[in-house]
Amino acid sequence: MKTTIGIDLGGTNVRVAMVDLDGNILQEVKGPSFGQEGPDKVMANLISLIHQLKNIDECIGIGIGVPGPVDSITNTMTMSTNLPGFTGYQIEPILMKEFGLPSYLDNDANVAGLAEARFGAGKGKQVVYYITHSTGIGGALVIDGKVVSGRQGYAGEIGNIIVSDHGEKINDLNIGAVENLASGTALIRIAQTKIDPKINSAFTLFDLAQKGNPIAIEIIDQMAYDFARMCSAIAHVVDPHVFVIGGGVSKSHQFYFDKVVNHYNQLVHVGMRNPEFKLAQLDEPGIIGAASLPISRGK
Amino acid sequence: MKTTIGIDLGGTNVRVAMVDLDGNILQEVKGPSFGQEGPDKVMANLISLIHQLKNIDECIGIGIGVPGPVDSITNTMTMSTNLPGFTGYQIEPILMKEFGLPSYLDNDANVAGLAEARFGAGKGKQVVYYITHSTGIGGALVIDGKVVSGRQGYAGEIGNIIVSDHGEKINDLNIGAVENLASGTALIRIAQTKIDPKINSAFTLFDLAQKGNPIAIEIIDQMAYDFARMCSAIAHVVDPHVFVIGGGVSKSHQFYFDKVVNHYNQLVHVGMRNPEFKLAQLDEPGIIGAASLPISRGK
Numbered sequence: 001m002k003t004t005i006g007i008d009l010g011g012t013n014v015r016v017a018m019v020d021l022d023g024n025i026l027q028e029v030k031g032p033s034f035g036q037e038g039p040d041k042v043m044a045n046l047i048s049l050i051h052q053l054k055n056i057d058e059c060i061g062i063g064i065g066v067p068g069p070v071d072s073i074t075n076t077m078t079m080s081t082n083l084p085g086f087t088g089y090q091i092e093p094i095l096m097k098e099f100g101l102p103s104y105l106d107n108d109a110n111v112a113g114l115a116e117a118r119f120g121a122g123k124g125k126q127v128v129y130y131i132t133h134s135t136g137i138g139g140a141l142v143i144d145g146k147v148v149s150g151r152q153g154y155a156g157e158i159g160n161i162i163v164s165d166h167g168e169k170i171n172d173l174n175i176g177a178v179e180n181l182a183s184g185t186a187l188i189r190i191a192q193t194k195i196d197p198k199i200n201s202a203f204t205l206f207d208l209a210q211k212g213n214p215i216a217i218e219i220i221d222q223m224a225y226d227f228a229r230m231c232s233a234i235a236h237v238v239d240p241h242v243f244v245i246g247g248g249v250s251k252s253h254q255f256y257f258d259k260v261v262n263h264y265n266q267l268v269h270v271g272m273r274n275p276e277f278k279l280a281q282l283d284e285p286g287i288i289g290a291a292s293l294p295i296s297r298g299k
Numbered sequence: 300m301k302t303t304i305g306i307d308l309g310g311t312n313v314r315v316a317m318v319d320l321d322g323n324i325l326q327e328v329k330g331p332s333f334g335q336e337g338p339d340k341v342m343a344n345l346i347s348l349i350h351q352l353k354n355i356d357e358c359i360g361i362g363i364g365v366p367g368p369v370d371s372i373t374n375t376m377t378m379s380t381n382l383p384g385f386t387g388y389q390i391e392p393i394l395m396k397e398f399g400l401p402s403y404l405d406n407d408a409n410v411a412g413l414a415e416a417r418f419g420a421g422k423g424k425q426v427v428y429y430i431t432h433s434t435g436i437g438g439a440l441v442i443d444g445k446v447v448s449g450r451q452g453y454a455g456e457i458g459n460i461i462v463s464d465h466g467e468k469i470n471d472l473n474i475g476a477v478e479n480l481a482s483g484t485a486l487i488r489i490a491q492t493k494i495d496p497k498i499n500s501a502f503t504l505f506d507l508a509q510k511g512n513p514i515a516i517e518i519i520d521q522m523a524y525d526f527a528r529m530c531s532a533i534a535h536v537v538d539p540h541v542f543v544i545g546g547g548v549s550k551s552h553q554f555y556f557d558k559v560v561n562h563y564n565q566l567v568h569v570g571m572r573n574p575e576f577k578l579a580q581l582d583e584p585g586i587i588g589a590a591s592l593p594i595s596r597g598k
Contacts, residue, residue: 127454151538151539151540152571154538155538156536160531160567161536232460232461233460234536237440237536238449238454238536239451239452241450267461267473268459272451272456
């Protein structure tokens, strides 16, 4: 049976799995990544973890999800805040020398989107737009089972899309960027200002809204509008067959999604109304998506 | 020599050309399309025009650009305001019966974008975003030499992207839609209100700005911001390797493009600055792009 190796390489932890071509995890090992100690230490540790896998002779390639944008031509990270030393660092020759296998890098949102497009909520759809709706807002465009990264790996950096003319300069993002208005972090900040400085979770705000708190309802309605306006921009650019929404903010909040779709339908051409908005389905999109890279990017 | 037939089918006129695989027009015939008289008349006329071409035995397929969105799966128009009766109408079996050749439909912005991506300003680039900046604003996404049409053919309907919270309800587009703020039509409307009700061309406004009229300069600067804000949204969704800009508003206005790029650079991540913005290069993108459809869509 042919398999691939999927690696979820974070700044703190790393997970290494053997995965079959249907996206099933067969074996998994994990440990600290030593991400702050530089590439030599990270790679030596990674190699020893991979050696713990059995039947590696059946593997046809290695895929690695990393926390930052990747140039898919040079197969290196273009920014690596959480993995110091990895900007421009060539992982592939090291793993090729050790294991004789090609390896492919992509960023964590892209690999999660790839997994959902191949095996999850986007399965069978030609154009999938995956959106993480969590502490931040990010995304990935997957067409025909391949990630579209763009010129510098910034395709999917949708958190920076402007959805309001107003707002304050909070961080490096645009004034009015959707991530500063509709992410989990933004919700908490807005709720602390408007309701109670002690609120420290988006879930608390959703609870308050469901109990009828009018300010909480107003905040969530505005967030649904802002999120829908971002989706409307995406739709006019690529008209995806399905939006797949992952991340903590989305789960178990059907009333929130109904609001998003209602706003969305007012912000698109009539023929574009009622698209498929689906929640992400996979438990381990990061590792399964990484394992799919040798299939989707391999020649 | 292998060739294809490219057809530019409009509501008033139709042009039919034989094109080689390098995008050179070898023969061309044209005439009225009889677009208001219904599909039977349009198709009979089209067939007689195609029969005027010589060496049709060397053709491997037919491509047709039409004025409206196309469902690329059913290969039919989904809306046909300028070609009454063509919504859902099957052109392909009629041409197959007459000529034994497969035929492919796409809308006029998509075929123009395809031509620029294959033979013009986007040649050799993986992700091309083509934008028509004319009386209206439209676009096309071309990846690896193939148009991405999306779920219902609405990919590229970027004129409806919101770039301002303010504005009046003018037509079916969103309030604050870029087409209502930065198209040639919008410019004339704004200039008539703010400068002189007799202004009837965007070129007059550009002339006034170049002569130093402060209101004209302000209008054009705002237009450049609005257009750049739309480009910023596109970039965060797909990060194109090149923006190719066609249409009358763009030509011969380098100072306008410098303004667009300056605004754009303030509305994207640092790593995304100074992308390639290129003017469209082809004289006949409509017919060459249509002729490319059998190559890009053929199995």
